[in-house]
Amino acid sequence: MTQQPSTRSTIDVRYARWSGPGQPFALVPATTPRMPHPGEVLVRVDLATVCGSDLHTVAGHRPAPRPGVLGHEQVGTVVAVGEGAPPCQDGTEITPGMRVVWSVTASCGKCHRCRRGLTQKCERLRKYGHEPLDERAPLTGGFATHCVLLPGTTVVAVPPALPDAVACPASCATATVAAVIAAAGPLDGRRVLVTGAGMLGLTAIAMAATAGARVTAVDPDPGRRAQAARFGAHDVAGTGEVHGEVDAALELSGHPEAVRTCLGSLAIGGRAVLAGSVSPGAPVPLDPERLVRGLGSVAGVHNYAPADLQRAVDFLTAHHHSYPFAELVEGAYPLTELDAAVAAARSAVAPRQAVVPHAS
Structure with a gap:
């Protein structure tokens, strides 16, 4: 018009x-x-x-x-x-x-x-x-x-x-997380790890929990861990406190230690989605044998597709009173x-x- x-x-x-x-x-x-x-x-x-x-x-x-x-x-x-x-x-x-x-x-x-x-x-x-x-x-x-x-x-x-x-x-934040969730695949009934409980991490926790996942949130800050629980995390942990395997690991902090945690936590057939590393940082070692034998996969998300922005607004519209x-x-x-x-x-x-x- x-x-x-x-x-x-x-x-x-x-x-x-x-x-x-x-x-x-x-x-x-x-x-x-x-x-x-x-x-x-x-x-x-x-x-x-x-x-x-x-x-x-x-x-x-x-x-x-x-x-x-x-x-x-x-x-x-x-x-x-x-x-x-x-x-x-x-x-x-x-x-x-x-x-x-x-x-x-x-x-x-x-x-x-x-x-x-x-x-x-x-x-x-x-x-x-x-x-x-x-x-x-x-x-x-x-x-x-x-x-x-x-x-x-x-x-x-x-x-x-x-x-x-x-x-x-x-x-930015919500649509990026919508892209991360899409890259992670179906989450209903899955064990999901979210590293970083800032704006993106909290949004990812809410989206994953709404999708039916059992979410563990990791952040070094006690205040952020408390927020993570309010956004649907079933378990919270500090850096280095994660135990057990997950089906999907969503990295939203950009810290090398968090990337290592995500890669090291994957169960058989698990998938790590990395979105926080948007600035230069220290390299992170990758064990190719573990990835191959574990049928694992790693995906990167930067920016997002048009449909992700629509999903972001739809999610906020439906759930902003719940979180x-x-x-x-x-x-x-x-x-x-x-x-x-x-x-x-x-x-x-x-x-x-x-x-x-x-x-x-």
């Missing part, structure tokens, strides 16, 4: 410019066309959350273009729809006023990887919150008042009953206090801090 342009051809926007580790965010005013280009969607960002990847980037532990506009977990409201824009993932037409979340990635749909179904690894991938700043088109991240969704972006409508704070992490997802997001920082939001995210009990881009 093509929207008719207003008599005013642009709207005023703001974005937080990140220039590199050790540099404060700078709030930059700009304008953007009121009517997006063909295939694009203009969205007002209602709420964004500071993801662990954002913390790694700001600290210099993760390579990233600079300057740039960070942020890739957000929920927003559609402002305008460019001619020929595709529908939501479930086929629903995108219309102004619709609450939506969108994928971390935008894919071309034509390259060899996209044709194989690996759109999350498109050869011409664009990634929200990870692109170099183009001052002519800067709205590429969640730490801004608006974002322009490019062709090849998965968009999922957010039901009215799902709060912004719960829906926000769907774009305390709303407690995992705290704060309400305006863009002018983004540095404070990042600082709080490093030490807060809640794994996510919220940014409200339109707050003054």
